[in-house]
Amino acid sequence: MSNLDILFQAPIFSVQLLLDGLLVGAIFALAAYGMALLWGVMNIINIAQGDFVILGGYVTLVLYQAGIHPLFGVPVAAVVLFLVGWVIYRSVIFRVVDRDLFISILATFGxxxxxxxxxxxxxxxxxxxxxxxxxxxxLFDNQVTIGLIKVVAFVVVIVLATVLVVFLKKSRLGQAIRATAQNARAARIMGINTDRVYAMTFAINAAICGAAGALVVMTWVIQPFIGLSYTIRSFMIVVVAGVGNLAGVIAAGVGLGAAEQFAAFLLGAEFQIGFVFALLVVILLVRNAVLKRQRKYLH
Amino acid sequence: MLTSVRRIILVLGATLLSLAIGMSPASAKVEGDTIVLGAALSFTGKYKTNGKHTKNGYDLAVKRVNEMGGVKVDGKSYKLKVVYYDDESTPTRGAQLAERLIKQDGVKFMLGPYSSGLTKAMAPVTEKYKIPMIEGNGASRSLFNKGYRYLFAVLSTSEQYLAETINLAAEQAKAQGKDLSSIKVAIAVENDPFSQDVRAGVVDDAAKYGMKVVIDDKLPKELNDMTATLTKVKALKPDVLVVSGHSKGAATAIRQIAEQRVDVPMLGMTHCEAADVTGKFGGQAEYTLCATQWAETMTYRDDYFGSAGDYAKLFEKEYEYVPPYQAAESSASVLVWVDALKRANSFETDKLRDAIAATDMQTFYGNVKFDDTGKNIAKPMVLRQVQGGQYNVVAPTKWASDKLIFPRPSWSQR
Known part of the structure; x- marks a missing residue:
């Protein structure tokens, strides 16, 4: 019986895969959104994104080991990482903000x-x-099982995303961040302290990662050296969704999450990540073709 | 004029002579009455924890041997000492350090690093300089098909890790009067050399019994999610599920099997102890079969440590934690060196190599006897089942202290 037959004969397993993929993808989407923010506002691709996530996980772990429920880790890790992000901006990142993209990649790699x-x-x-x-x-007579922590994580992601959107749209700092993203020089002329905006953006991104890390340590496992896989995943989601498009990032995150689950089920786990990368290539090719057509109309 | 020419010739001659002495294989790295062994271990990086276990194992054995009068070679007693370097858990660094230990420090007796990867990086170096290395922490079978003559391993190789699970499943099926060809096996292992060896052993044994392998997933290294594989397990209902993926794989599997309520009659795994599955997940880890190189309840013994249990007590007194098998096999490596030095009764590398190759002894860790490829063929792997939060030996039957609980009770019954 091939794996595809299983899904046809017992469609309930598709529900399982879909739900798992959506819920898990949301956590990746959160880290990816931070990356998109940073990329859009400061033109920095943060290689340390995944390490911020893992650090957030460790902050939560410290609380957990002290006997505090790990869900409190979500706000606490966000606050701690906010401070960490601010310190890193003040010590390193401010030196590379307006420089070449590769300099900032090198700095964040360090x-x-x-x-x-x-x-x-x-x-x-x-x-x-x-x-x-x-x-x-x-659910469905025990056929579908969903870890409640994943549901909680999903809700946390949606709440955080909503808060972020409102913050960027309504608050003064949020408006300053958007203005800086559009045109930093013009923003400076208009009296916005872009240095402060950059510091806040970097710190906010770190805080987002911290919250994501708290969810990661409750959902999976962490280890000091697995941050890079989260960086790559975030990068991929941002490439698919585009910078400065929160809804797109969430959609790409959960979409890739679900695609990944089906790929692993049908093709075997060894193709899970490979499939997603292949999909990325296809998406980029299609998008390129679409953009070309649009350009033709302009002539 | 003449005297100055003569002087130059003299100086040149002396230099050449000293060079010749320096280049000829020196008898051994022995300083006074101390035999110096060398090891590159992971004190930093991802193998830090196990690097520490390895060092503690070496140190405890060295201490014990020295307390008991050291090693007698050619009528003289020598103490042991180990020179350590930190390989930072990276293979290239390991290879450099092996070179340094041998060429700069003149070490002639090598102890192994932690992990197959590091051993694989260092073995070509020790081989090049024809320096014997006795190791207890590199289990990959790829170490033993390269024709190395100077590499010896006291531990069971990785394809044996979970093969015993299949034997156990066959035993249970026979007891229930089931046809062996109706037994379904699911394999979920990480896509790395060690776990692929583990897989090869399982596949071989399953084929021997005519069992069907219904799931054969290779989990990518950077993945820490196996929900898709476990969904497949729920769909295909295998009789045995085998998981191997170091600590990360063990922790992920225990967590997600419980979360997804996956019912499988037999679950075999590596690295349960390293991942501390009983401590982290409590009841969720119950009934899991865990492969181990060694258990302190086993009845092996030797002159230095006494029984396996005595070793465990001594280790715990010294380092204040229960010895993991990584420490035990490291101690055993030192004991094999001691035994070989005594039998060779010489520091000549070739004689020592042959003495090691002819090893046939029992240590607290198990019997040691090397085949032509340098791996230990005298010690079986052990399976322990998590029962009431304890690891109890259930297979092989000869060493079993407790009875296997089979099948694992379903989640709805717990």
């Missing part, structure tokens, strides 16, 4: 290595995890 080694020194190289103890939701 930060990534530094964070990895620091986490290794402080927390050790062992696999760590925090149990939220929420249990499992059983």
């Amino acid at each position: 930060i990534s290595i530094l964070l990895q080694q620091l986490m290794d020194q402080i927390f050790g190289a062992d696999i760590q995890t925090a149990e939220a103890g929420l249990g499992t939701m059983l």
Whole structure:
């Protein structure tokens, strides 16, 4: 019986894959949104994105080991990472903001290595995890099982995304961030302290990663050296969705998450990540073709 | 004039002579009454924890041997000492350090690093300089098909890790009067050399019994999610599920099997202890079969440590934690060196190599006897089942202290 037959004969398993993919994709989307923000506003591709996520996980782990419920880690990790992000901006990033893209990639790569080694020194190289103890939701006569933590994570992601949208649209700082993203020079002329905007943007991105990390440590496992896979995933989602498009980032995140689950089921787990990359190539080719056609109309 | 020419010739001659002495294989790295062993271990980086276990294992054995009078070679007693370097958990660094230990420090007796990857990087170097290396932490079978003459491993190789699970499943099926060809096996292993070896062993044994492999997933290294594979397990209902993917794989599997309520009669896994599945997940880890190189309840013994249990007690007294098998096999590596030095009764590398190759002894860790490729063929892998939060030996039957609980109770019954 091939794997495809299983899905036809017992469609319930598709529901399982779809739900898992959507819920898991949302967590990736959160980290990706931070990356898109940074990219759009400061033109920085943050290689240390995944390491911020893992650091957020460790902050949550410290709380968990102190006997506090790991869900409190979401706000606490966000606050701690906000401060970490601010310090990193003030010490390193402000020097590379207006420079070549490769300089900032190099700088954040360095930060990534530094964070990895620091986490290794402080927390050790062992696999760590925090149990939220929420249990499992059983649907359709136990055929479909969803860890409640994933549902909670999904809700947290949606709430955070909404807060971010409102913040960027309504608050003064949010408007300053958007103005700076559109044209930093014009924003400066209009009296916006772009240096402060950059610092806040970098810190907000780190805070988003911190919250995502808290969800990661409750959903999966963390280890000081697995940050890069989160960076790559975020990067891919942003490439698909485009910079400065929150709804697009969330859609791309959950979409890729679901596609990945089906690929793993049908083709085998070894193709799970490969499939997503192949899909990325296809999406870029299609988009390129579409854009070309649009350009033709302009002539 | 003449005297100055003569002087130059003299100086040149002396230099050449000293060079010749320096280049000829020196008898050994022995300083006074101390035999110096060398090891590159992971004190930093991703293998830090296990690097520490390895070092503690070496140190404890060295301490014990020295306390008991050291090693007698050619009528003289020598103490042991180990020179360590940090390989930072990276293979290139490991290879450089092997070169440094041998060429700069003149070490002639090597102990292995932690992990197959590091051993694989260092073995070509020790081979090049014809320096024997006895190791207890590189289990990949790819280490033993390269024709290395100077590499010896006291541990069971990785294809044996979970093969015993299949034997156990066959035993249970026979006891229930089931046809072996009706037994379905699911394999979910990480896509790395170690886990692929584990997989090869399972596939071989499943084929031997005529069992069907219904799922054969290779999990990418950067993946820490196996929900798709487990969904397949729920759909195809195999009799045995085998998982291997270091600590990350073990932790992920235990968590997600519980989360997804996957019911499978037998679940076999590597690295349960390293991932501390009983500590982290409590009841969710119950009934899991965990492969281990060694358990302290086993009845092996030797003159230095006594029984396996005595070793565990001594280790715990010294380092204040229960010895993982990574420490035990490291201690055993030192004991094999001691035994070989005694039997060779010489520091000559070739004689020592042959003495190691002829090893046939029992240690607290198990019997040691090397085949032509340098791997230990005298010690079986052990399976322990998590029962009430404890790891109890259930297979092979000869060493079992407890009875296997089979099948695993379904989640709805727990």
